Amino acid sequence: MRLERLQLRGLRCIGDTSLDVAPGFNVLVGPNGAGKTSVLEAAFLLSHGRSFRSGARDALLQRGASALSIFSTLRHDDGRLLRLGLGREGVRWDARVDGQDVPIGQLVRECAVVCFEPGSHALIAGAAEERRRFLDWGVFHVEQDFLPTWRRYQRALKQRNSLLRTHTFDDGGVYDPWERELARCGSLIDQWRRSYLDALLPYLREQAALLLPELGALELRYRPGWPEGADLAETLVAQRSRDLSRGHTTAGVHRADWSLSFLQAPQREHFSRGQEKLVALVCLLAQAHLDAVHRGEWPIVCLDDLASELDLAHQSAVTESLLAVPVQVLVTGTELPRPLQKASVKVFHVEQGSVAPLL
Numbered sequence: 001m002r003l004e005r006l007q008l009r010g011l012r013c014i015g016d017t018s019l020d021v022a023p024g025f026n027v028l029v030g031p032n033g034a035g036k037t038s039v040l041e042a043a044f045l046l047s048h049g050r051s052f053r054s055g056a057r058d059a060l061l062q063r064g065a066s067a068l069s070i071f072s073t074l075r076h077d078d079g080r081l082l083r084l085g086l087g088r089e090g091v092r093w094d095a096r097v098d099g100q101d102v103p104i105g106q107l108v109r110e111c112a113v114v115c116f117e118p119g120s121h122a123l124i125a126g127a128a129e130e131r132r133r134f135l136d137w138g139v140f141h142v143e144q145d146f147l148p149t150w151r152r153y154q155r156a157l158k159q160r161n162s163l164l165r166t167h168t169f170d171d172g173g174v175y176d177p178w179e180r181e182l183a184r185c186g187s188l189i190d191q192w193r194r195s196y197l198d199a200l201l202p203y204l205r206e207q208a209a210l211l212l213p214e215l216g217a218l219e220l221r222y223r224p225g226w227p228e229g230a231d232l233a234e235t236l237v238a239q240r241s242r243d244l245s246r247g248h249t250t251a252g253v254h255r256a257d258w259s260l261s262f263l264q265a266p267q268r269e270h271f272s273r274g275q276e277k278l279v280a281l282v283c284l285l286a287q288a289h290l291d292a293v294h295r296g297e298w299p300i301v302c303l304d305d306l307a308s309e310l311d312l313a314h315q316s317a318v319t320e321s322l323l324a325v326p327v328q329v330l331v332t333g334t335e336l337p338r339p340l341q342k343a344s345v346k347v348f349h350v351e352q353g354s355v356a357p358l359l
C-alpha cells in the first residue's frame with residue numbers, strides 16, 4: 001500500500017501543506033524543527049490513531065489553531081483507492097474512510113505504517129507496555145476479533161480491580177463473572193500473541209542476521225503474564241487474596257512481556273545504546289515483513305532521522321534491503337542520507353512547516 005496525496009492542516013508547526021508521495025523512497029530534508037517528523041507523525045496517526053511521540057495529545061494541535069486534520073489517499077497494490085481522514089476539533093477526534101464517519105479502529109485497520117524513530121529503543125529498553133503494544137499491533141492486523149476481545153478484557157479487568165479496592169474480603173461470588181471473562185478473553189489473546197510471535201521469529205532472525213550478525217543466534221522469550229502452563233481462571237482464583245492486599249490484578253495478559261536474547265548478548269543489559277536501537281529496528285522491519293506476507297502488500301515504512309540514528313554501514317544495509325522490495329518509505333534527515341544519494345528517490349524540502357518537492 002502507499003500514500004498518494006497527503007494533506008495536513010494545523011498539525012504542530014504545519015499550518016496547511018500537502019505533498020504527493022512517490023511509490024518508493026521519499027526523503028524529507030530540512031533544518032532542525034522544520035516539521036519533517038511531523039509529516040511522519042501524520043502518517044502514523046492515520047495508522048495508529050495516536051502519535052509515536054510521547055506527551056500530551058494537545059501538543060499535536062498547532063498553537064492558536066482550533067482544529068487539525070490529516071487527509072490522504074491510500075492506494076492498495078491491487079489498485080483500490082481509499083480516502084482516509086483523521087481530524088480533531090476541540091477535544092473531539094473524527095475518523096473518515098471514503099467520506100463516511102467511522103470508528104478510529106476501522107481507520108487504523110485500513111492503513112499500516114511501521115515507524116522507526118529516535119524513541120524506538122524503548123521497545124527494547126522501555127516498559128513492558130511498549131512491547132505489548134508492538135505485539136498487539138501485529139495481532140490486531142491479523143485477527144479481526146482482537147480489538148473487541150481486548151476491549152472486553154480491559155472492561156473485566158477494570159471491574160475486578162474496582163472490586164479488589166472496594167471489597168476488603170474474598171467474596172468469591174462477585175468476582176466469578178469478571179474472572180471468567182478475563183480468563184476467556186485472556187486465553188484467546190494469549191493464543192493469538194503466541195501464534196503471532198511464532199510467525200514473527202523467522203523474520204526477526206533474518207533481520208538480525210542482516211543488521212546484527214556479530215551478536216549470533218537470536219532467541220525469543222515470551223511470558224504470558226501468569227505462570228507458564230497454568231490455567232488463567234485457576235490462577236486468578238488462587239491469587240485473589242494476594243490481589244486484594246495489592247489492590248489490583250497481578251495475573252493476566254496485561255502483564256505479558258517478551259524479549260530477545262542473542263548468543264553474544266544474552267541479556268538486554270549487554271546491548272550498547274546503538275545496539276538497542278538496532279534490535280528495535282530488527283523488530284520493526286520483521287514486523288513489516290510479516291505484515292507484507294499476511295496482507296499480500298507491504299505496509300508503509302517510516303524512518304525518522306535515519307542518519308543520526310544509525311552508522312553509515314547500517315543505514316546502507318537498511319536502505320538496500322528496502323530498495324529491493326515494493327515498499328513505500330518515508331525518511332527524514334537534515335540532509336539526504338549518503339546511501340540514498342545515488343538511488344532513485346523523491347526528495348522534499350521542509351522548512352517552517354511547508355513541504356515542497358526538490359527533485
Ligand SMILES: Nc1ncnc2c1ncn2[C@@H]1O[C@H](COP(=O)(O)OP(=O)(O)OP(=O)(O)O)[C@@H](O)[C@H]1O
Binds near residue numbers: 037039059060061350
Ligand atoms: N503545538 C505546536 N504548535 C506549533 N508548533 C509546534 C507545536 N508542537 C511543536 N511545534 C514545533 O513544530 C516543529 C516540530 O518539528 P518536527 O519535530 O516535526 O521537526 P523536525 O524537522 O523533525 O526537526 P528535527 O530535525 O529537529 O528532529 C518544531 O519547530 C516545534 O517547535
